[in-house]
Amino acid sequence: MSKEKSECKLHKWIPLLGIDKKKSVPTSLFTCLKCGDLKVGTHTIKISRYRLDMGELPINSVAGIKLMNNPTADLTASGLIMTATVTTNAQGIGAPLYMAANGQLYTANASANTTSPCVALAMETGTGSKKVLVHGVLRVDAWNWTTGPGNASLIYVSTSVGTLTQTQPSATDQVIQAVGWALTADSVYFSPSMMYVTHA
Ligand SMILES: [Zn+2]
Structure with missing residues (x-):
């Protein structure tokens, strides 16, 4: 051998x-x-x-799980994936989702903390029982993120429903929640912060 x-x-x-x-x-x-x-x-x-x-x-053997930095195909992910009930998602794969009181996931919106925090990203289009990414890498070729140090690569929930942004929400009561960072122009390391602030 x-x-x-x-x-x-x-x-x-x-x-x-x-x-x-x-x-x-x-x-x-x-x-x-x-x-x-x-x-x-x-x-x-x-x-x-x-x-x-x-x-x-x-x-x-060293108890590590190696994630694919950039999953090998558009609209695919590697990481911790769950199946959950997604109740709204008009934006498709990569949409940030928050959990409502009924335990179902809805598209997040940083306009108010009633539609936050983001806890998962949609990995399938449409609604119903769907796969969601709770931690890991997602690739969406339609993205065009900036990478870099400081807060250059950070990604936030947007004030446009169901979308991510690299521009920190800046108006009163808007939610600032970093949910990950850009690995490349097309891929995000999703690691949502459970600490978030609402803009004063
Ligand atoms: Zn062999």
Whole structure:
């Protein structure tokens, strides 16, 4: 078997055998004769001695979960994702959402603290039972964020319903909540602050 450090370039997969009616039959669990990696089915879950890959996402032995900095396709995310009831969302993927007293998510609006704070970003269009990102990276190619130090890269809930902005709301009673920062022009690290202020 090869060392873990050198990536096995040409796996030689053989199916592991199971017993069915006293006969040995191939299973959908494969092992590589050269490096000892295991995989389930075709490119689904891959297990080597030091990591577990779920599709493109590795889970390392050091208790780290590596997020894709810039998810590989437009309108996709990596991170902590939940399914929740989204009750309003005319803005689509990337819309900031707040939770109302009924436990449902509605599009956030920084105009007042009755429509804040943002706790999730929509990961699907429309309403109903939908996936939302509660922490992680979301890529939307229609975005055009500024990156940089200081507050240059910070992203806030906008006073336009269901949208994000890099301009701090500045009128009386408007909500200033940083919800993340721009990793690139098209991707946001979403880490919503639960501390927010209303403009005096
Ligand atoms: Zn191999």
